[in-house]
Amino acid sequence: DGGITQSPKYLFRKEGQNVTLSCEQNLNHDAMYWYRQDPGQGLRLIYYSQIVNDFQKGDIAEGYSVSREKKESFPLTVTSAQKNPTAFYLCASGWGAEDTEAFFGQGTRLTVV
Amino acid sequence: AQSVSQHNHHVILSEAASLELGCNYSYGGTVNLFWYVQYPGQHLQLLLKYFSGDPLVKGIKGFEAEFIKSKFSFNLRKPSVQWSDTAEYFCAVSGGKLTFGTGTRLQVTL
Numbered sequence: 275d276g277g278i279t280q281s282p283k284y285l286f287r288k289e290g291q292n293v294t295l296s297c298e299q300n301l302n303h304d305a306m307y308w309y310r311q312d313p314g315q316g317l318r319l320i321y322y323s324q325i326v327n328d329f330q331k332g333d334i335a336e337g338y339s340v341s342r343e344k345k346e347s348f349p350l351t352v353t354s355a356q357k358n359p360t361a362f363y364l365c366a367s368g369w370g371a372e373d374t375e376a377f378f379g380q381g382t383r384l385t386v387v
Numbered sequence: 388a389q390s391v392s393q394h395n396h397h398v399i400l401s402e403a404a405s406l407e408l409g410c411n412y413s414y415g416g417t418v419n420l421f422w423y424v425q426y427p428g429q430h431l432q433l434l435l436k437y438f439s440g441d442p443l444v445k446g447i448k449g450f451e452a453e454f455i456k457s458k459f460s461f462n463l464r465k466p467s468v469q470w471s472d473t474a475e476y477f478c479a480v481s482g483g484k485l486t487f488g489t490g491t492r493l494q495v496t497l
Contacts, residue, residue: 307484307485309487314396314489314490315489316393316477316487316488316489316490317431317477317487317490318487319484319485319486319487322484330484332484333486364430364431366431366485368485375421375433375436376485378430378431378432379430380430381430
């Protein structure tokens with residue numbers, strides 16, 4: 275069953291702790307993306323990767339880090355430096371060309387207490 | 388820098404009413420435009436897309452959008468909405484990275 279898997283669906287962490295969100299795809303897509311969704315602000319791009327071992331900062335990269343060691347995996351770490359980490363995080367993948375769409379996972383809701 | 392503006396934040400319509408959601412973009416290169424929909428509790432999915440050619444594109448579930456280059460717009464339309472269209476709608480532009488607007492929450496009442 276092809277698709278994008280984000281885990282876990284809900285995640286709780288204490289303030290000051292780093293946390294890593296998982297994103298795996300078996301669609302053989304070259305590009306992967308991480309977005310943050312907040313009410314009234316739409317989706318904001320955190321990081322994206324067009325190819326293995328390479329990634330670029332998006333619009334709100336501060337306090338986040340990523341790695342792309344394998345084509346199918348693009349984990350996102352929310353560090354303690356992120357001032358407002360509680361949010362809904364969406365991972366997506368696509369072929370990477372400008373004229374192709376992205377496919378989204380179900381998302382991870384992170385709550386930091 | 389590319390950007391997308393959606394001016395309608397929350398729209399409430401009765402069933403069978405016509406829908407038009409506004410989307411304006413800013414991007415200096417070749418435009419690729421998308422509308423995505425997020426139904427309650429579901430993941431984001433593609434409604435329709437424009438890359439080139441006919442500026443009037445048709446998508447799933449009776450939705451269509453018109454690309455007007457002179458107005459930098461890509462408005463979404465549906466002649467008659469259904470209760471099941473209740474969702475959040477996002478316009479997006481692609482120029483190497485996919486940039487989304489802030490979304491429009493559509494509520495369709497019976």
